[in-house]
Amino acid sequence: MKYTEEHEWLRPEEDNIVTVGITAHAAEQLGDVVFVELPDVGKTVSKDDEVVVIESVKAASDILAPVDGEIVEVNEAIVEEPGKVNDDPEGDAWFFKIQVEDLSALDELMDDAAYKDFIG
Amino acid sequence: MAGRDDDDANARYAHLETRDICGCGVPHGPGEHHHHHHHANPAQSAQSNAGGASDEEDGPKRTPLHALHVELGAKMVDFAGWDMPVQFPMGVMKEHQHTREKAGLFDVSHMGQVVLRSRQADVAEALERLVPADVSGLKEGRQRYALLTNEAGGIEDDLMVANRGDHLFLVVNAARAEADIALLRAGLEPEVTVKVLENRALLALQGPAAEAVLAELAPEVRDMKFMDVATVELDGAEAWVSRSGYTGEDGYEISVPAQAAEGLARKLLDHPDVAPIGLGARDSLRLEAGLCLYGHDIDTESSPVEAGLAWAIGKARRPGGARAGGYPGADRTSRELDGGGARKRVGLKPTGRAPMREGVVIYDDETGDSPVGRVTSGGFGPTVGGPVAMGYVPAASATPGTTLWGEVRGKRMPVEVVALPFVSPGFKR
Structure with a gap:
């Protein structure tokens, strides 16, 4: 698993597909999630594009695309039940799957230990 | 993840980064931005100063329950x-x-918390020079919602006024306390003494179990009706209790000497039905209850009639009444009582899932360029199970059932005008 400074986790799957979600730390800090808006499947995105809107009882925030690629699947279950993001952020409540040209784009991201360090 | 600051509508509440999250469910008006506090040294944080003094230069003030909040793990x-x-x-x-x-x-x-008292003058009559409420008609042991108005017919603050026999007891908003006290002094002194109580805490116990919980300490609170006030001994302290609140639930507001506050709070929290609640939930509870937050839903420009608060203007103070007018802005208020205001505060129920927060601009169609109104409070209503909001719209668009459009992140989303409150109140009348 890899992590961004924006508190996303990335899990490489087969065929250059990467599953993306937010970390337990981020979910905890956000508080109760009440609304999630996901991108359209098939959309091509660039790193740092706003791809997801997430709102908690407190505020709205964006999730930025962690890498360039094409959105190949989104998790409608968290649109139906945004609270799942708090219940299982690093499991069932993934946000989207993105297909990348080259998995080496993930190399510069933090690993487990580095992310733990990062959040202190 | 990044905070949304790409449009004015969201910028106010949004500055959100997960690393340094706002953590505040309360919308902030201009000049009300808050600062983050990290309690790296709980021992130091626990040095609470009763009476609201600050322990550091220019730092925020602390209530008598500050140490308890920190001990309970609150995000401050x-x-x-x-x-x-x-x-x-x-x-x-x-x-x-x-x-x-x-x-x-x-x-x-x-x-x-303010006490108004006078040896010679009729204090209620004097206060009526500043508020359109019927204060003279307020019986001993009763409380009433009132508005401090200005010459332009706008609202300086909303407050509670209680008749406690030989004095009136006022509770005003924290953000407006200084301005209110100046206004009260200018309008009432020297014939009426305006005394600001620095050494009393104020607790609110709210919810359907509030009566049973508080009655364990003072059985007589069961007999109080909505907006009754009484002096009651709670945990050995003299408490000024009113059956009122800001949640839409039954409950009590309890003024106690600062030194008695923590003991009473601990005693109440010992009850299995009672949990400590922060400002975030206070905001969502009052929003669902359709109650105004000063500086957001009402301000120096909005009038009582526009705000849907005409009920706070006593019959005696209306045109034709025994003590008609005589308060700041009476001209505008009287006119609007008759013909209505140009705009009206309404409930707004987004039909989709996306919350419409304070600042969202309202349009009367999906494509038109001219805004008709603005959301003044909005968010997610946990009891409603979806987004809820309030805002001002033209009188012609204020009929429940009207479909309007709110622009969220550049997209127009339908929102229905609905009657307030969103959740029916649980008051014991």
Whole structure:
């Protein structure tokens, strides 16, 4: 698993597909999630594009695309039940799957230990 | 993840980065931005100063319950110059639901408590020079909602006025306390003494279990009706109790000497039905209850009639009444009581899932360029189970059932005008 400074986790799957979600730390800090808006499947995105809107009882925030690629699947279950993001952020409540040209784009991201360090 | 600051509508509440999250469910008006506090040294944080003094130069003030909040694991934020709990470990959603289902304990000691007293003058009559409420008609042992108005017919603050026999007891908003006190002094002194109580805390116990919980300490509170006030001994302290609140639930607001506050709070929290509740849930509870937050839903420009608060203007103070007018802005208020205001505060129920927060611009169609109104409070209503909002729209668009459009992140989304409140009140009348 890899992590961004924006508190996303990335899990490489087969065929250059990467599953993306937010970390337990981020979910905890956000508080109760009440609304999630996901991108359209098939959309091509660039790193740092706003791809997801997430709102908690407190505020709205964006999730930025962690890498360039094409959105190949989104998790409608968290649109139906945004609270799942708090219940299982690093499991069932993934946000989207993105297909990348080259998995080496993930190399510069933090690993487990580095992310733990990062959040202190 | 990044905070949204790409449009004005969201910028106000949004500055959100997960690393340094706002953590505040309370919308902030201009000049009300809060600061983050990290309690790296709990021992130091626990040095609470009763009476609201600050322990550091220019730092936020602390209520007598500050140490208890920190001990209970609250996330603290600066609200109107006070270091207040925005949420406890339970979280805003569960705190909200707990209050609706059982009972929540709120620290509202940041609010201003004021006593008006006079040997010679009729204090109620004097106060009527500043508020359109019927204060003279307020019986001993009763409380009434009132508005301080200005010459332009706008609202300077909303407040509670209680008749406690030989004096009137006022509770005003924290953010407006200084302005209100100046206004009261200018308008009432020297014939009436305006005394600001610095050494009393204010607690609110709210929810369907509030009566049973408080009655364990003082059985007589069962007999109080909505908006009754009484002096009651609670945990050995003289408490000024009113059956009222800011959640839409049955409950009590309890003024106690600062040194008695923590003991009483602990005693109430010992009850299995009571949980501590922060400002975040206080905001979502009052929003669902359709109650105004000063500086957001009402301000110096909005009038009582526009705000849907005409009920706070006593019959005796209306045109044709025994003591008609005689308060600031009476001309505009009287005119609007007759013909209505140009705009009206309404409930707004987004038909989709996306919350419409304060600042969202309202249009009367999906494509037109001219805004018709603006959301003044909005968010997610945990009891409603979806987004809820309030805002001002033209009188012609204020009929429940009207479909309007709110622009969220550049997209127009339908929103229905609905009658307030969103959740029916649980008051014991």
